[in-house]
Amino acid sequence: MELRHLKYFIAVAEELHFAQAAERLGISPPTLTVQIQEIERSLQARLFLRSKRSVALTTAGAAFLEEARQTLAQFEHAQHVGRRAGRGETGRIEIGYVGSATFSGVLQQQLRRFRLAWPEVVLNARELVMDELPGLIEEGRVDVAFVRLPMHLSASLQVQVLWRDSFCVALPAEHPLAGVDLLLQPVKARELAEAAFIVPEQVLGTHEVGRRGRFEPRIVAAPGALVAVLSQVSLGEGVAIVPDVLASAVAMPNVVFRPLAGKPVTSEVAALFRKREFAPAVMHFIRQLQNDGKADGVN
Structure with a gap:
């Protein structure tokens, strides 16, 4: 038995008239009669009492009608869900x-913009070790990083x-370079030659300062996460080269931020994703990222 048989049966059950049901279905009455007979043979049960004047x-x-309606409704729901997922209207992005x-x-x-555009897509965002993220994307455990x-x-x-x-x-606030009268003056790289360094996950800034000052940074700790880095700086364990956005975003006791002298040591926040992506919801998110990158002129 196929889904079309359920549609034929439901039409006859609702119309209680073979000719009218056939017209509703767009097939001939004899064809509909044959289809109903096939259903009855499959079930080994009579579904209709037929006379020249009536169908009941x-x-x-009656029992089969209730189940047929539920089955057909579930099938149509499954189609609807599948179509929406195929259009990227639902899904999950790691x-x-x-x-x-x-x-x-x-x-x-x-995340805010995407949720407004695609409210039924689940976004599961987690802070992870940065060096592990490319591998997690390749393994399919993360979609965008x-x-x-x-x-x-790769x-x-x-x-x-x-x-x-x-x-x-x-x-640290007690560091000689952290005096109030010095806060607006850029720190020269060579002034940090004797410092102990606490390094975040992105060590570019630390090594570039060492290169400019012609010294090898003395790294005493590498906690990775920026909050952990600043916590150790606040405890007086060393200095750290960090993104300047932290100066306005984080208020950590006993930590003073100063600019670096010379040409800015720059870094970039970027999104990573698979070149070959087929999940519709993820593709929507990637397109948003790409469009924003172009609009901001950071390609």
Whole structure:
């Protein structure tokens, strides 16, 4: 028995007239009669009592009608759900991010906009170790990742830059370079030659400061996450080269931020995703990221 048989049966049960049901279905009355007979043979039960003047449901027919309607309704619901998922109106997107993406506001902005456009798509965002994110995307465990460049990536991944900022130096308040009279003066790289460094996941800034000052940074801790980095700076354990957005985004006791002298040491917050993506909802999210990158001129 096929779904078309259920449609034929329901039409006859509702019309209680073979000719009218056949017209509703767009088939001939003899063809409809044959189809109903096939259903009855399959069920080994009579579904209709027929005379020259009337058609009525049998007890078996009435019971079958209720189940047929439910089955057909479930099938139509499944089709509807499948079509919506195919259009990307529903689904789930796994998002991984590095903490600095939240301090810049890039991640919040992207999630907010996408939820407004596609409210029935579930976004599951988690902070993860940045170096692990490319592999998680390739494995299919993460769909889109927000990271801080540069980082080594395989050819299977695509990058969309969303935000550019510069690095500054975070100092314990008691550090000689953290005096109130010095706050607006940029710190020269060579002034940090004797410092102990606390490094975040993105070590670009730290190494660039060392290169400019012609010294090898003495790294005493690498907690990774920016809040953990600033916590250690606040405890007086060292200095840190961090994105300058933290100066206005984070108020950490005993931490002073100062700009770096010379050409800005820049970094980029970017989205990573698979070049070959087939999930419709994820494709919608990627298009949003790409369009925003173009609009902001950060391609």
